[in-house]
Ligand code: AMP
């Protein structure tokens with residue numbers, strides 16, 4: 417019986433930012449101490465929207481370098497590329513036959529990403545959550561650390577696991593995974609619009625802090641970050657209608673290992689330029705060293721490829737156990 421196994425993934429689509437770091441990767445680093453962990457570059461998910469092949473190769477190396485630079489230990493964890501473990505697409509197909517169209521029709525990420533022209537979206541973008549369910553259930557992961565935006569996909573994963581266990585009369589075969597979503601870090605918002613999440617795909621560079629930004633980039637982006645003309649308030653409640661102000665205070669609090677409440681106690685009555693100076697300082701302290709390490713790791717692409725190869729060998733062995741069991745359960749294996 418597997419106890420406390422984690423699986424999570426990040427799409428190798430470039431521009432990894434503060435939201436990915438605080439919402440996901442920094443958490444992975446903490447969790448690696450207490451869990452058996454599988455950390456995956458979700459390259460099959462990334463091709464649900466067109467990726468330039470050369471760019472994709474570079475982004476895979478870059479994202480692996482980010483994992484390592486942030487402190488994920490390849491000796492302790494299984495770090496691998498989704499596409500190099502065939503079980504992911506195999507199980508995803510089977511789950512396409514378990515999940516219902518009505519379930520997928522409710523997915524808000526598809527609606528957002530497909531936009532107004534759904535007819536032109538790829539079939540992969542639509543069935544994206546069944547592949548994600550396969551990623552998780554293939555390893556019978558018990559916990560999945562993600563940002564808030566992935567919560568609905570995790571619920572769908574649990575629905576698939578339940579329906580499979582039920583349809584094939586194999587109670588408890590698939591573990592129902594629990595999300596690990598830390599409230600404060602779950603949604604880091606854009607620096608330009610506090611109602612939108614910080615995103616890789618936002619055309620405005622100044623909307624996000626990239627993990628490879630220089631100290632100067634950080635200072636400039638924080639200086640230009642949207643705020644309002646009011647002073648810093650004394651209670652969190654007064655931030656309800658001030659999303660940009662709330663976001664900056666939240667980021668500052670997280671990086672200081674503090675809470676919004678404590679930060680407000682310290683800074684209430686001051687104006688935002690003061691907070692921005694302090695915020696730039698803590699960001700530089702946390703992000704710039706990571707950026708330097710990313711550059712260092714990227715210099716040795718062969719070492720990164722070796723790490724991914726070792727990871728995919730381990731992941732293949734583990735995942736094939738589930739594939740074999742599934743084939744048996746559903747009647748595909750004749751022996
Ligand atoms: P993605 O870049 O979409 O592959 O996301 C990788 C991880 O980062 C997932 O766990 C996301 O939920 C998380 N994430 C992405 N953007 C944000 C954000 N703005 N705030 C918090 N977490 C995020």
Ligand code: TRP
Pocket residue numbers: 423424425426427458461547548551552560561562566
């Ligand atoms: N869909 C996730 C995202 O965009 C990435 C991902 C793919 C993932 N497979 C996963 C996350 C499995 C957690 C578990 O953020």
